[in-house]
Amino acid sequence: MIKFLTRHPEKIYIPLLEHIQLVFLTLVISVAIASILTLLCMRSERLSIWLQQLLAVVYSIPSLALFAILIPVTGLGRTTAVIALTAYNQYLLLRNFTTGLQEVDSAVTDAAKGIGMTWLQVLTRVQIPLAKRALFAGIRLAVVSTIGIGTIAASINAGGLGTLLFDGLRTMNMPRILWGSILSAGLAIVTNALLKAVEDHL
Amino acid sequence: MNPYSEKKSTGAVPAIEYRNVCKRFERTEGKQGRGLHVHVRKDGPSNPGSSKQEDGFFAVNDLSAAVRDGELITILGSSGCGKTTLLKMTNRLYEPDGGSILLFGEDIQKQDPVQLRRKMGYVIQQAGLFPHMTVEDNISVIPRLLKWEPARCHDRVTELLNLVGLEPDQYRNRYPSQLSGGQQQRVGLARALATKPRVMLLDEPFGAVDAITRLNLQNELLRIHRETGGTFLFVTHDIHEAFRLGNRVMIMNAGRLLQIDTPETIVRNPADPFVETLIRSALEQERFWSSTPAE
Numbered sequence: 001m002i003k004f005l006t007r008h009p010e011k012i013y014i015p016l017l018e019h020i021q022l023v024f025l026t027l028v029i030s031v032a033i034a035s036i037l038t039l040l041c042m043r044s045e046r047l048s049i050w051l052q053q054l055l056a057v058v059y060s061i062p063s064l065a066l067f068a069i070l071i072p073v074t075g076l077g078r079t080t081a082v083i084a085l086t087a088y089n090q091y092l093l094l095r096n097f098t099t100g101l102q103e104v105d106s107a108v109t110d111a112a113k114g115i116g117m118t119w120l121q122v123l124t125r126v127q128i129p130l131a132k133r134a135l136f137a138g139i140r141l142a143v144v145s146t147i148g149i150g151t152i153a154a155s156i157n158a159g160g161l162g163t164l165l166f167d168g169l170r171t172m173n174m175p176r177i178l179w180g181s182i183l184s185a186g187l188a189i190v191t192n193a194l195l196k197a198v199e200d201h202l
Numbered sequence: 203m204n205p206y207s208e209k210k211s212t213g214a215v216p217a218i219e220y221r222n223v224c225k226r227f228e229r230t231e232g233k234q235g236r237g238l239h240v241h242v243r244k245d246g247p248s249n250p251g252s253s254k255q256e257d258g259f260f261a262v263n264d265l266s267a268a269v270r271d272g273e274l275i276t277i278l279g280s281s282g283c284g285k286t287t288l289l290k291m292t293n294r295l296y297e298p299d300g301g302s303i304l305l306f307g308e309d310i311q312k313q314d315p316v317q318l319r320r321k322m323g324y325v326i327q328q329a330g331l332f333p334h335m336t337v338e339d340n341i342s343v344i345p346r347l348l349k350w351e352p353a354r355c356h357d358r359v360t361e362l363l364n365l366v367g368l369e370p371d372q373y374r375n376r377y378p379s380q381l382s383g384g385q386q387q388r389v390g391l392a393r394a395l396a397t398k399p400r401v402m403l404l405d406e407p408f409g410a411v412d413a414i415t416r417l418n419l420q421n422e423l424l425r426i427h428r429e430t431g432g433t434f435l436f437v438t439h440d441i442h443e444a445f446r447l448g449n450r451v452m453i454m455n456a457g458r459l460l461q462i463d464t465p466e467t468i469v470r471n472p473a474d475p476f477v478e479t480l481i482r483s484a485l486e487q488e489r490f491w492s493s494t495p496a497e
Contacts, residue, residue, distance in 0.1 A: 108332060108333070110295070114295055115323075116316050
């Protein structure tokens with residue numbers, strides 16, 4: 001294992017960096033879209049119920065199947081992976097964002113509105129600061145889930161730690177399999193712990 | 203029938219005028235609504251004579267009243283009588299389904315809700331303070347949104363904390379969780395008074411504090427009303443509080459206004475059997491206290 005690392009360091013750190021890149025890109029896009037959807041859901045109860053159900057269905061599609069469906073539309077590669085991962089994240093993010101904001105004491109939001117805040121001021125000055133932990137918890141869940149599902153993205157040529165795993169399995173190369181497993185599990189565990197620590201300080 | 207009594211022709215425009223205001227809620231909407239009637243079926247028989255309708259009920263039903271500038275009006279009624287709904291329509295947290303509300307002669311429906319609310323103070327039962335902001339930030343939140351100079355905000359907070367009886371330097375940097383219930387209410391009051399509104403809406407502000415604190419807060423409120431000279435609308439379900447504080451008392455039941463008059467006149471001339479019962483029950487309680495001499 002160590003020999004593999006010293007001999008082919010690029011075969012380990014490149015997939016790792018690719019993986020982090022994939023997760024980061026997905027995260028930024030996911031949070032942006034989920035924020036917009038959350039705002040829309042706050043305005044319309046019906047849209048909220050409908051969208052949550054739709055996203056729950058999307059979330060239940062096995063990842064390999066979702067990647068496969070997208071290939072005819074967006075082809076092989078990272079774009080497809082990001083789209084699929086973003087779709088999965090919407091369920092986690094939207095649920096956590098909407099419940100987090102709803103759990104803010106209605107006496108406080110009523111008072112905020114009643115003393116003359118616009119809905120945007122209520123959101124940015126009252127609801128988001130009070131719900132920040134719940135919002136951040138949603139992001140943490142989404143990141144960890146993306147790191148996990150992201151390994152499958154190697155099956156559609158999107159790179160990442162999955163390539164190590166898939167290559168290793170195909171050639172029964174033990175060091176590759178081990179490095180792939182340890183790094184993807186380790187990345188998820190470490191990221192989760194780090195984000196949890198940040199969350200606890202909020 | 204219309205208890206739109208006592209409109210002394212002072213010639214001045216009333217601070218607030220309710221004209222045939224109605225508000226209807228769907229069956230399950232409005233938790234404040236009348237819990238007994240949640241089971242109204244959509245296609246069930248409508249119950250004539252009550253304010254229920256086939257698929258909802260009137261929280262406020264054809265209510266007209268005028269509040270003069272500078273008055274302290276208490277709105278008295280049991281929970282679900284529509285008093286909170288009436289208050290929330292006054293600052294457009296709810297929109298009426300019928301009728302109109304005039305603020306100094308101008309229809310509030312034609313005004314921007316946010317601007318309207320900034321012209322009125324609003325205090326609610328649990329104070330509704332922002333837990334993530336200090337007392338100072340809570341009180342100056344609207345002044346800061348209005349881009350007041352920091353120094354002006356600071357001075358106003360000092361002034362307001364003095365007004366509500368809290369030592370400014372001791373309390374300005376505390377968080378709401380570090381205050382007692384009564385102190386939180388005082389801060390809530392200060393926050394509502396921050397921009398010197400001519401109208402204050404108070405929704406059972408002292409409902410959750412103990413009897414002794416409540417008595418103190420009531421005295422402070424009377425003093426603040428005297429000092430600011432604003433028009434205060436004070437919702438309560440406590441008859442003693444209502445009669446003690448109000449220049450006039452509005453008595454509501456099942457969405458209707460039964461009587462609006464000075465406490466003395468109401469006691470002498472109850473306009474309605476419900477009002478009579480209400481006063482008798484208060485007197486009963488009174489009798490208990492006077493017949494049980496304290497040591």
